[in-house]
Amino acid sequence: MNNGFGFVQVGRATIQDPDFVKKLQSGELIESPCDHCNRCVAAMDAGGVYCVSNEKGFM
Numbered sequence: 001m002n003n004g005f006g007f008v009q010v011g012r013a014t015i016q017d018p019d020f021v022k023k024l025q026s027g028e029l030i031e032s033p034c035d036h037c038n039r040c041v042a043a044m045d046a047g048g049v050y051c052v053s054n055e056k057g058f059m
Helices: 012-016 020-026 039-045 052-056
Strands: none
Touching: 012 020, 012 039, 039 052
């Protein structure tokens, strides 16, 4: 934000970890462990929003 960005979008990162933003603010994380697999997008089409990698133990 200090570099002139008007906003930052975090979608999959918050699906993978709902506390992602808090962990960034506290310094616990510096980036998301989300692997950008897009399986969450497929899950949305099947009627749910969740991190498939977390559910299946891929993380």
